[in-house]
Amino acid sequence: MERYDFVKEVGDGTFGNVWRAINKHTGEVVAIKKMKKKYYSWEECMNLREVKSLRKMNHPSIVKLKELIWENDILYFVFEYMECNLYQLMKDREKLFSEAEIRNWFFQVFQGLAYMHHHGYFHRDLKPENLLITKDTVKIADFGLAREINSDPPYTEYVSTRWYRAPEVLLQSHLYGSKVDMWAMGAIMAEMFTLRPLFPGIGEADEVFKICGVIGSPTWESWAEGLHLARALNYQFPQFPGVNLSRMIPSASVDAINLIRSLCSWDPVQRPGAAEALQHPFFQSCYYIPPALRSRLTANRTPPPVGTRGSLEVPNGRRYPEVLNNRKLGSNNSSPRAVAMKTGAQRKLNMVNQDSNKVEPYSSSSVKQSRFRPSGNNSPTSVIKGPMSREVVDVTEKLADMSFGARKGPEMQQFPPPLKAGGWRDEPVHMYYGQRHGQWIQPARGYNRKVAG
Structure with a gap:
């Protein structure tokens, strides 16, 4: 999450808080949803209903999930920003x-x-x-x-x-x-x-x-x-x-x-x-x-x-x-290649560049x-x-x-x-x-x- 600057909290829900943030490398404004519940494995994160559904859907009228980041037992959804x-x-x-x-x-x-x-x-x-x-x-x-x-x-x-x-x-x-x-x-x-x-x-x-x-x-x-x-x-x-x-x-x-x-x-x-x-x-x-x-x-x-x-x-x-x-976001629930694990596990799923099969548009x-x-x-x-x-x-x-x-x-x-x-x-x-x-x-x-x- 060090790549993002959190600017302002724009929503507080039952399951998580939503922040407006800026990608330090690209300058892109995004919305980051920080889940309140702690997750203790990457598989647990990938099995969430919200993750499964968003990974299978790619449509101009559905908000785009750009990244899924699991760090220090906290799960972050990185979405495109809407006003x-x-x-x-x-x-x-x-x-x-x-x-x-x-x-x-x-x-x-x-x-x-x-x-x-x-x-x-x-x-x-x-x-x-x-x-x-x-x-x-x-x-x-x-x-x-x-x-x-x-x-x-x-x-x-x-x-x-x-x-x-x-x-x-x-x-x-x-x-x-x-x-x-x-x-x-x-x-x-x-x-x-x-x-x-x-x-x-x-x-x-x-x-x-x-x-x-x-x-x-x-x-x-x-x-x-x-x-x-x-x-x-x-x-x-x-x-x-x-x-x-x-x-x-x-x-x-x-x-x-x-x-x-x-x-x-x-x-x-x-x-x-x-x-x-x-x-x-x-x-x-x-x-x-x-x-x-x-x-x-x-x-x-x-x-x-x-x-x-x-x-x-x-x-x-x-x-x-x-x-x-666009191409369908990957629907494969297998975990990405393991990364070097230091204190506090860090995993990231890039939803934009993820390889996948094409899906027939509606x-x-x-x-x-x-x-x-x-x-x-x-x-x-x-x-x-x-x-x-x-x-x-x-x-x-x-x-x-x-x-x-x-x-x-x-x-x-x-x-x-x-x-x-x-x-x-x-x-x-x-x-x-x-x-x-x-x-x-x-x-x-x-x-x-x-x-x-």
Whole structure:
């Protein structure tokens, strides 16, 4: 660790502290996570769930582990440095985020999740604090609770911060899967639009109560498995019809509301996977056909009927650079060559230069057709006719892994000016959280972020 200068502590978690540091040799700024627990062998370090998952994943939307250093029984993770997280971005903000900003960030996060789920892991602790951001780039971080999708149950009952915990986990199911990440994404997405948590429960029972008040209570038709789980706990769901999400989140478009409602479905089977979410109409403007190719296709394209969208051309659009996939980080769990051991063992795993086999990057073409893909003339490829159609389909699918900056254009929907961020509009209070014993429950004004447990 003598190669690094620790500049400032930027985070203090349950398992470790995070510092901003500078590499003395290169001048590069990095984030170093110093684990609080002591580790007495290199093998013990290499068997950590966080280490295993990070070594197997290499994607532009997943924070990069640069080095793993074990020195004097202390383990250090050296990550690329990101400026802040989404919670810090929201915390004292007065003005709501634009839908274009939210679309950009979530398009990147869903790409990272699709890659992660495709390679056999799910995160289990998605929350604004674990989505790191620098300018227009957002990355998934903190894989301490990550789990292999094909690992044997039972799983840990407690996962994720309560406000983003899926209902099957709240009801102590031992058979949950990657769809718990999708529930969390729906809750985070709603919070990004309003700057207020969607389900701010103060305990497990209150969390379920808040969920029922917003999306309506589950039924035998909508989630029979959940009613069986509740019956096993001798728990009875409060009976609420749910509210109109469009009135709770007035700044969100119809497509955004539809995606949030789908992600926050009681039944995990009804939630879209990450690859399916990327094909939702909310992200349709993110798929871009280069102008050169578009102009070549003009002569071969059949004009669309009046009143339908007949082109993917975006006014004032620009081409976003494609992020190249790097080589897969080594997934071999064998220890590096032994080094001379002095007082206090020292081992280092260089995650950047480590030799490894290539891994196939995630491709949306490997996933079956999504139920969210627009049909007819609204489809990204349905407007293309003639001999070039197959080429455009390939281009469109390959662009699913592109990263880009926030784009401002006339396609942004205009909304009435909102109240001060976090404020509610003039609708009656009962529209948001339902009724208990004849009294309407008002949403709390202040929230404590320390809600784990």
